[in-house]
Amino acid sequence: MMPSMEFLVATGIGWTTACGIWLMLRGRSFPVVLGLTVLGYAVNVFIFAMGRLWSNAPPIVGMGPQIADPLPQALVLTAIVIGFATTGFVIELALRSHHASATDHVDGDPADRESAS
Amino acid sequence: MGLIDQLPVLPVLLPAATAVVLLLIGDHGGGEHNLRRQTLSGRVAIGSALLGLILAIQLVLQAADGNLMVYRMGEWPAPFGIVLVVDRLSAMMLLLTSLVALPVLLYASGGWAGHGRYFYALFQFQLMGLNGAFVTGDLFNLFVFFEVLLIASYVLMLHGQGRERLRVGVHYVVLNLSASALFLIGLALLYALTGTLNMADLALRVPLVTGPDAIVLQVAALMLLVVFGFKAALAPLSVWVPATYAAASAPVAALFAIMTKVGVYAILRVHGVIFGADAGASAMLVEPLLLPLAVLTSAIGVLGMLAAQTLPRLVAWLTVTSVGTILLAIGLFGAPAWSAALYYLAHSTLTVAGLFLLVELVAAQRGAVGARIEPASPVAQPALLGLMLLLAAASSVGLPPLPGFIGKLMLLQASSGHAHAALVWSTVLLAGFLSLLGLARAGSTLFWHVRSDMPSGASGASAPLVVATGFLLATSVAMSVFAGPLQRYTGAAADQLHDRASYAEAVLGEQGGLKARTTRPYTGRSGTTP
Numbered sequence: 046m047m048p049s050m051e052f053l054v055a056t057g058i059g060w061t062t063a064c065g066i067w068l069m070l071r072g073r074s075f076p077v078v079l080g081l082t083v084l085g086y087a088v089n090v091f092i093f094a095m096g097r098l099w100s101n102a103p104p105i106v107g108m109g110p111q112i113a114d115p116l117p118q119a120l121v122l123t124a125i126v127i128g129f130a131t132t133g134f135v136i137e138l139a140l141r142s143h144h145a146s147a148t149d150h151v152d153g154d155p156a157d158r159e160s161a162s
Numbered sequence: 163m164g165l166i167d168q169l170p171v172l173p174v175l176l177p178a179a180t181a182v183v184l185l186l187i188g189d190h191g192g193g194e195h196n197l198r199r200q201t202l203s204g205r206v207a208i209g210s211a212l213l214g215l216i217l218a219i220q221l222v223l224q225a226a227d228g229n230l231m232v233y234r235m236g237e238w239p240a241p242f243g244i245v246l247v248v249d250r251l252s253a254m255m256l257l258l259t260s261l262v263a264l265p266v267l268l269y270a271s272g273g274w275a276g277h278g279r280y281f282y283a284l285f286q287f288q289l290m291g292l293n294g295a296f297v298t299g300d301l302f303n304l305f306v307f308f309e310v311l312l313i314a315s316y317v318l319m320l321h322g323q324g325r326e327r328l329r330v331g332v333h334y335v336v337l338n339l340s341a342s343a344l345f346l347i348g349l350a351l352l353y354a355l356t357g358t359l360n361m362a363d364l365a366l367r368v369p370l371v372t373g374p375d376a377i378v379l380q381v382a383a384l385m386l387l388v389v390f391g392f393k394a395a396l397a398p399l400s401v402w403v404p405a406t407y408a409a410a411s412a413p414v415a416a417l418f419a420i421m422t423k424v425g426v427y428a429i430l431r432v433h434g435v436i437f438g439a440d441a442g443a444s445a446m447l448v449e450p451l452l453l454p455l456a457v458l459t460s461a462i463g464v465l466g467m468l469a470a471q472t473l474p475r476l477v478a479w480l481t482v483t484s485v486g487t488i489l490l491a492i493g494l495f496g497a498p499a500w501s502a503a504l505y506y507l508a509h510s511t512l513t514v515a516g517l518f519l520l521v522e523l524v525a526a527q528r529g530a531v532g533a534r535i536e537p538a539s540p541v542a543q544p545a546l547l548g549l550m551l552l553l554a555a556a557s558s559v560g561l562p563p564l565p566g567f568i569g570k571l572m573l574l575q576a577s578s579g580h581a582h583a584a585l586v587w588s589t590v591l592l593a594g595f596l597s598l599l600g601l602a603r604a605g606s607t608l609f610w611h612v613r614s615d616m617p618s619g620a621s622g623a624s625a626p627l628v629v630a631t632g633f634l635l636a637t638s639v640a641m642s643v644f645a646g647p648l649q650r651y652t653g654a655a656a657d658q659l660h661d662r663a664s665y666a667e668a669v670l671g672e673q674g675g676l677k678a679r680t681t682r683p684y685t686g687r688s689g690t691t692p
Contacts, residue, residue: 069336069340074332077336081336081339081340081343085343088343088350091346091347091350092346092349092350095350095351095354117353120302120349120350120353123302123306124346127306127342130313131309131339131342134313134335135335135339138316138328138331138332138335139332141328142328142331145324145328145329146325146329151333153329153332
């Protein structure tokens, strides 16, 4: 039996979220930024899926008997743009912090460098 | 449409346009040739803030008559288009933002603005986000304006640079981005179950959600409580506040005093009104949570004040304590308690903002000891700064006849008859007493335990800095003088929040949106679109 599309999307979002959270809990700025990005992807797909999953249904009135909900698609565009901007900013910030404290540990303390994972 | 109809959108457009002008003027950081640009930028920014203040006063005057000003972007009918709504609460928050912004800008123009680039432009973007969050009538736009104010705040927080700011800045940004992700998940769930994110429409549709769907809806609402609680410094999500506020430069910390209130405002709108008494299966969702968490917030706040080693940390913990008191009042539900919450909110924002500026003035005159709370050489202006600190401290702990006392009295009166009245009374009174201890300890160390063996050579603060700080504290004290009209206003604002029918009628009614029922969950049939 083929698993349903809903099941696949839901587990996909769940797995991506879990990866994002795990990465965010690391002690180094690079995995943290990566984790934020991955979490952002999961959230974006989640918003998209909240309009329910449709196949062969365009989000335009009058194109067929069924229409997909266009609003989550508009919301997700906004969320993607904002996520893109903040990711750019946080990368630059992590680099600055690295230069200022000579470590990429999120607490910026060289003494923690050995103990951090 | 006349200019008067465009009024609700102007508090958003004015700072946005000013910010663009300031970007065009440019700012190359330090250097002699940049001084003229800086001066010009400062004048433009202060002029714009003054205009914003006039605008906010005009909006308050209009809202005071009970008008609900609804502005539909591009004439799209609600709930489909973007809608801005200014009621008494929104107008009051706009005025409060302007009252904080103007003196803080004046203060920043006295030196801080030159410690980095584009301070004025970012300040205006932050104002745009704050004003937008207060006027929007739609939860997704609330998210967008949150992001606008946060992105500006990320850079403002780092203003002046330095290792400590960068270290705390990384934490601040990462925490806020995680909160934003949670915000989006909550919003998506709300939309999935109700098919709308318009606040007026949500208030109508949330009661219709029942059964298992209602549980998912409540999960979404509680996720939003985590997000707003994080912004508002609700315990246990308040631990980031002192580090961040203490690391930020003084004018930025003063402006951030209003940022915690955005979280409080959002809790009031979403959990107070939409998930309030009339929300059917989800009614009074956060009532069992908000009161204990607010008590915890107050407790952590005063303990932090007692343990604080530096002045900015002391004030930052005072911010947390005051948020605890405000949320306590919101958690009591009912118009009198909310009226007290709004009065206390306005007072504590002004006082805390003034204190952030004041402690920097004090620290600057204490030589190498700076902001640490330990004996040092006497400050150059002991009478002036000491009296200002005394006034602010007495008001925040709630000594009569200052506004802090009136706010707490309103809260205690509103709590009488409530099941947890004893808890509320003991929290408010104990928190007040312990804040008094913390502030008295700091004040006596600063002004009385002076060491004359240390070199004093510090000069007095320049006039604009003192005027800016004094203005904030004077506005706060003026709340006591005009307590009668202000109380009537906050009382009317609280009543207006409870009047969900008029709100829905004003936002949706004209366009027949009240009857525009789409079937939810969305089925995809063309026939179901309104």
